[in-house]
Amino acid sequence: MKTGFTLLFAALFIVSCSNNSNDNDLISVPVEALSTINEQNEAEIIVFLQSHFYDNESSILPIEEAPEKTPSLWDDPRLGVKQVYVRPSEFNLDTTAYTAAEIESGIAHNLYYLMVQEGAGNTVTTADSVYVQYSGRTLDLALFDQVRQGGLWFDLSRIQAPQQGFRGFAEGAALLKTATQIAENNDGTFSASDAGRGFFFFGSGLGAYQNAQATIPAYGAMFFEITVLSRKITDHDGDGIPSYLEDLNKNGFLFDDNTDAAYEAANNLAVLPNYFDNDDDGDGTPTACEISLGLDPLNADTCYDADQDGDCDRCDD
Numbered sequence: 001m002k003t004g005f006t007l008l009f010a011a012l013f014i015v016s017c018s019n020n021s022n023d024n025d026l027i028s029v030p031v032e033a034l035s036t037i038n039e040q041n042e043a044e045i046i047v048f049l050q051s052h053f054y055d056n057e058s059s060i061l062p063i064e065e066a067p068e069k070t071p072s073l074w075d076d077p078r079l080g081v082k083q084v085y086v087r088p089s090e091f092n093l094d095t096t097a098y099t100a101a102e103i104e105s106g107i108a109h110n111l112y113y114l115m116v117q118e119g120a121g122n123t124v125t126t127a128d129s130v131y132v133q134y135s136g137r138t139l140d141l142a143l144f145d146q147v148r149q150g151g152l153w154f155d156l157s158r159i160q161a162p163q164q165g166f167r168g169f170a171e172g173a174a175l176l177k178t179a180t181q182i183a184e185n186n187d188g189t190f191s192a193s194d195a196g197r198g199f200f201f202f203g204s205g206l207g208a209y210q211n212a213q214a215t216i217p218a219y220g221a222m223f224f225e226i227t228v229l230s231r232k233i234t235d236h237d238g239d240g241i242p243s244y245l246e247d248l249n250k251n252g253f254l255f256d257d258n259t260d261a262a263y264e265a266a267n268n269l270a271v272l273p274n275y276f277d278n279d280d281d282g283d284g285t286p287t288a289c290e291i292s293l294g295l296d297p298l299n300a301d302t303c304y305d306a307d308q309d310g311d312c313d314r315c316d317d
């Protein structure tokens, strides 16, 4: 079984290497403001949705250009939209150009989705690992990546990491549910029952932004078809708290929940969001230990002294 997230990000790596190896290949792309690009991409996506429709009978590419056919994707009653807030820091942008609210909470991006089948299995969060089939295309319908046979495991938490890009993929997959049953056929393919399947359209702020790839232009909008076969609940830091519960503000983004941010900054420590920090409150006692002792793992001031010897209990007591 293949594990990890390779294709989307291997492409990014290959482009970077080739650029380094030959200066003549370097393409200088001026860095544009996130709000500006968001508006441009939004306009492009709306034109796309208004000029394309969903053809249920085409299994390879059911999204077809046909402005005369109705309903267009834009008028399809199944079309939904989810707002996802993207922070300038996710793309290393100069934050002096943004308001404090935009730096802290981000700029609202529209993720449009056509839910073909929600799925009848388990719900998915952006903290889960998912086993998916998918294809990704730019708005000219050019294919840039796909896995259609078998499937591939993706850790959705990593896809939303700053500078990683492709948050739209993670946010889209989390709108679906898994299959109820997966059977492996003799030829290595799968038969899945009631797997969630949908199309997700988003701008470069939820994609690769200025990082041009071989087949994705800088600032290019895109769409993915995703089928979710299975998922695993994760605990990335092994502290006993599932990663999805470490999203304290419940916005689906794991990198803005950091209980001991001030402590980490004051002590020049690595900035670790809670889902990747085994001592969430930075008090020196691992979160898993605090839970086992009945302490509050998010409060550095709590002390548990069961034997009343005057010292806070620790797991190695």
Ligand SMILES: [Ca+2]
Pocket (backbone or CB within 6 Å): 235, 236, 237, 238, 239, 240, 241, 242, 243, 246, 274, 275
């Ligand atoms: Ca955890």
Ligand SMILES: [Ca+2]
Pocket (backbone or CB within 6 Å): 247, 248, 249, 250, 251, 252, 253, 254, 255, 256, 257
């Ligand atoms: Ca969060």
Ligand SMILES: [Ca+2]
Pocket (backbone or CB within 6 Å): 258, 259, 260, 261, 264, 271, 272, 273, 274, 277, 279, 280
């Ligand atoms: Ca932390």
Ligand SMILES: [Ca+2]
Pocket (backbone or CB within 6 Å): 279, 280, 281, 282, 283, 284, 285, 286, 287, 290, 297
């Ligand atoms: Ca602690």
